[in-house]
Amino acid sequence: xxxxxxxxxxxxxxxxxxxxxxxxxxxxxxxxxxxxxxxxxxxxxxxxxxxxxxxxxxxxxxxxxxxxxxxxxxxxxxxxxxxxxxxxxxxxxxxxxxxxxxxxxxxxxxxxxxxxxxxxxxxxxxxxxxxxxxxxxxxxxxxxxxxxxxxxxxxxxxxxxxxxxxxxxxxxxxxxxxxxxxxxxxxxxxxxxxxxxxxxxx
Amino acid sequence: xxxxxxxxxxxxxxxxxxxxxxxxxxxxxxxxxxxxxxxxxxxxxxxxxxxxxxxxxxxxxxxxxxxxxxxxxxxxxxxxxxxxxxxxxxxxxxxxxxxxxxxxxxxxxxxxxxxxxxxxxxxxxxxxxxxxxxxxxxxxxxxxxxxxxxxxxxxxxxxxxxxxxxxxxxxxxxxxxxxxxxxxxxxxxxxxxxxxxxxxxx
Numbered sequence: 001x002x003x004x005x006x007x008x009x010x011x012x013x014x015x016x017x018x019x020x021x022x023x024x025x026x027x028x029x030x031x032x033x034x035x036x037x038x039x040x041x042x043x044x045x046x047x048x049x050x051x052x053x054x055x056x057x058x059x060x061x062x063x064x065x066x067x068x069x070x071x072x073x074x075x076x077x078x079x080x081x082x083x084x085x086x087x088x089x090x091x092x093x094x095x096x097x098x099x100x101x102x103x104x105x106x107x108x109x110x111x112x113x114x115x116x117x118x119x120x121x122x123x124x125x126x127x128x129x130x131x132x133x134x135x136x137x138x139x140x141x142x143x144x145x146x147x148x149x150x151x152x153x154x155x156x157x158x159x160x161x162x163x164x165x166x167x168x169x170x171x172x173x174x175x176x177x178x179x180x181x182x183x184x185x186x187x188x189x190x191x192x193x194x195x196x197x198x199x200x201x202x
Numbered sequence: 203x204x205x206x207x208x209x210x211x212x213x214x215x216x217x218x219x220x221x222x223x224x225x226x227x228x229x230x231x232x233x234x235x236x237x238x239x240x241x242x243x244x245x246x247x248x249x250x251x252x253x254x255x256x257x258x259x260x261x262x263x264x265x266x267x268x269x270x271x272x273x274x275x276x277x278x279x280x281x282x283x284x285x286x287x288x289x290x291x292x293x294x295x296x297x298x299x300x301x302x303x304x305x306x307x308x309x310x311x312x313x314x315x316x317x318x319x320x321x322x323x324x325x326x327x328x329x330x331x332x333x334x335x336x337x338x339x340x341x342x343x344x345x346x347x348x349x350x351x352x353x354x355x356x357x358x359x360x361x362x363x364x365x366x367x368x369x370x371x372x373x374x375x376x377x378x379x380x381x382x383x384x385x386x387x388x389x390x391x392x393x394x395x396x397x398x399x400x401x402x403x404x
Contacts (some may be wrong), residue, residue, distance in 0.1 A: 049261060049264060051259060057251055057253060057372075058253070058374075059251060059372045060253060063370065063372065063383055066382075066383070067385070070396075070401075070402050071392075072393065072404065073402065074399060074401075139214060155319045168261055168264065170261045170262045171260075171262075180268075180272075181268070182269075183265060186388055187269075190272065194272075195208065199276075200272050200276035
């Protein structure tokens with residue numbers, strides 16, 4: 001991370017991350033900030049830490065969907081909640097994100113796959129979302145999935161998860177500014193404030 | 203709840219609730235809104251729902267303290283974190299809050315007991331916090347604890363918890379505006395916006 005940059009750690013599969021990926025480019029342009037998109041496996045870390053926010057918690061889950069719907073509207077995003085959760089192809093979705101970011105088609109792919117999830121109810125990493133979102137960024141599904149399944153990508157995914165673990169990250173999205181962690185889409189303003197002032201200001 | 207009012211459901215013992223109780227009167231005056239302070243047992247509900255946010259989660263807990271410290275500074279509040287957690291006298295602290303609100307000394311008592319917790323590291327509901335915070339609002343500890351331990355107060359505490367349960371409340375603080383739940387000190391702006399516009403606006 002260098003000056004004017006925020007590390008954006010996320011997993012496709014996190015629900016609130018929809019709000020972050022879908023508005024991050026606009027926020028970056030408006031704030032004059034660069035975000036480094038860092039996919040990792042929040043699922044691996046949450047399992048290690050016995051951190052189970054929604055499974056078998058119907059009341060809290062119901063609130064989560066409502067909260068996301070209200071906040072999506074605030075950001076001008078569609079959200080036909082609830083959507084299928086948790087993802088069946090969580091790791092493939094995130095390895096594709098990692099591959100795409102390295103090859104230059106990552107951001108629009110991630111945003112497109114989230115849009116199909118939250119607007120059309122199609123899970124990222126599975127058909128029909130997979131082919132449609134990859135086609136949208138000019139990628140063939142068979143080739144992209146083959147490349148995303150190579151040892152090299154798997155190792156980079158594990159290394160990213162290990163880096164996140166060492167930083168103390170336990171949830172998605174997490175914004176990191178000079179060693180300070182800001183967890184949750186709702187902490188993006190705090191992260192921007194920290195980058196600018198080294199403290200929270202309104 | 204009537205027009206211009208927000209129900210403020212909380213438990214003394216919730217960490218983030220420090221940020222809410224300590225600034226709520228200022229927010230009410232600035233926004234021209236009345237908050238109905240409603241103590242309940244978030245602990246009872248969280249146990250029923252197997253909702254364990256921090257126990258045995260050192261990484262997430264560490265983040266929580268840091269997040270509270272940063273946000274306390276934003277609101278001009280002291281917070282010498284971490285503080286003793288969880289509270290040993292959780293129920294007494296909340297029955298005293300309920301009694302005090304009925305008798306007219308509740309709000310300053312709650313704010314004072316939270317201040318001693320977060321600034322001096324003294325748990326609400328136990329000595330020396332108990333006597334000092336009660337004295338600050340003109341109450342004798344023996345008398346107040348006796349009244350807070352009567353069946354009538356215990357029943358009202360259970361009834362409030364049941365009311366919260368039926369509303370779908372699962373955490374503290376929760377702001378309720380016309381049936382819409384807003385969970386967390388960081389959703390206070392959302393609650394105010396909902397009261398004013400029936401939607402989130404910035």
